[in-house]
Amino acid sequence: MSDPSHPSDPLLPGDGTVPASGRRRRKRRGLPGCLAVLVALAIVAGGLYFAVTRGVAWVEDQFAEPDDFAGPGRGEVAFEVVEGDSSAAICRGLKADGVVASVQACIDAAAANPDSPGIQVGFYPLKKEMASEDAIDVLVDPANIITNAVTIPEGLNTDQVVEILAESTDFRAGAFERVLDQPDRIGLPEYAGGNPEGYLFPSTYSFGPNAKPLDMVQAMVTRWRQAADEAGLEDAAAELGYTPHELMTVASLVEAEGRGDDMPKVARVIYNRVENPDNGQTNGLLQIDAAVNYALGKEPIAVLSQDQIDSVADSPYNTYTQPGLPPGPIEAPGDAAIQAAANPAEGSWLYYVTVDLSTGETKFTDSYDEFLSFKSELQAYCANESDRC
Incomplete structure (x- = not known):
């Protein structure tokens, strides 16, 4: 027991008893807790700085000029605009080909040019590293479209067509001939029947x-x-009874043989002769000089000699010796001739003669005697205009 005359000494803190004052002493906060707070504040401050920095950079990007080349460019680029290309699609293609520095600068240049919606399909001569405005200026002018224009006149045979193609392009005749030997591909x-004629x-x-x-x-x-x-x-072939x-x-x-409005009449003469071989006058012979010229392999001759006709007597293209149609076309017909073959004129004509080669005047008849008089007109014309016959 304790001596009642000597009060007990207060116990030292930490012994689990409550001191005489009745209050528990608070523990002093240590250094590690303060450090955690400082670290957290530093992280927050760093995050704010990063966010602000990124935000400022983004805002600057929105107002900064997009990259663009100064021009005028270098080298050569054949750039193709295809059907359905928008300005954005064109600009992406220009960027991919190294023509412009950025898609956005190109789009801005297109938006500033009122003619850009009318950019036409085709190839254009551009350069690497052009200013976007300069590139768009080239594209809006259809005169800048790169083309290799080749004109094939009516009435040429396949050999003549190949000759023109070879003269007008960078390819030799043999390259076209090899292609023509592939009927399915062309x-x-x-x-x-595999023949392109x-x-x-x-x-x-x-x-x-x-x-x-x-x-x-x-x-x-x-x-x-x-x-x-x-x-x-x-459909016309089926209706007329032909292939x-x-x-x-x-x-x-x-x-x-025909010109202009005379073409449907010439077609009718051909059909009349083929369909009426027993008419007593033509015996189904077309007697068309152009087909004989094809058999001869020569340029057209207005008036053939009998020797020329006889020299290819066995040819299926000799319409003086072989009745009916030749086995195939002798040259390339144009729109008017195809229309005439499909829509022949109505008439009973069996003969025609072009009596004036300078004007193309052609006369038609179903009388052999009248035909001979027309032929005399042609012979008189040729006597005076031998260079045309």
């Missing part, structure tokens, strides 16, 4: 700088298909 109809449509073609012989020949056959469809060639290939043969003969 799109010939099955009824052409007559199916290389005469027109003016604009070939891009990357066009190859296959592309060029395909374009010509595709244009023929368009003309054939517009004339209703296949489409036979109608193309007629069209080629019409191209060689």
Whole structure:
């Protein structure tokens, strides 16, 4: 027991008893807690600095000028605009080809040019590292489109077409001939029998700088298909009682023999002779000089000699010795000739003679005697204009 006359001494802190004052003493806060707070504040401050810095950079980016080359550029780039390209698509292509420095600078230049919505399909001559404004200025002018324009006149045979293609492009004749030996690839109809004669449509073609012989020949056959469809060639053939290939043969003969409004009449003469071989006058012989010229392999001659006709007597293209149509076209007919073959005029004519080669005046008849008088007119014309006959 404790001595009641000597109060007990207060116990030292930490013995678990409450001191005489009745209050528990607070523990003093140590250094590690303060350090944690300081670290947290530092992290918050760092995050705010990073966010502010990024935000300022983003705002600056929004108002900064996009990258653009000063120009005028270097080297050569043949840039293609394809059907359906938007300004953004064009600018992405220009950036990918190294023409412009940034898509945005290009888009801005296009937006500033009122002619940019009218940029046409085709290839354009540009350079590497051009100013965007300069590149757009080139694209908005259709006169800058790179084309290799090749004109194929009506009435040429396949060899003549190949000759023009070789002279007008960077490819040799052999390259086109190899393509023509692949009828399925160039799109010939099955009824052409693999022979392109007559199916290389005469027109003016604009070939891009990357066009190859296959592309060029395909374009010509595709244009023929368009003309054939517009004339209703296949339906007309069925209605007239011929194959489409036979109608193309007629069209080629019409191209060689007729002009303008006379073409449907020439077509009718051909049909009348083929369909009435027992008329007592023609015996089914077309007697068309252009077909004999094809057999001779020569340029057209207005008046053939008997020796010339006899020299190719066995040829299926000799319409003086072989009745009916030749086995195929003799040259490439144009729109008018195909239309005439599909829509011949009404008439009983069996003969025609072009009596004036300078004007193309042609006379038609179903009388042999009248035909002989027309022929005399032509002979008189040739006597005075021998250079035309």
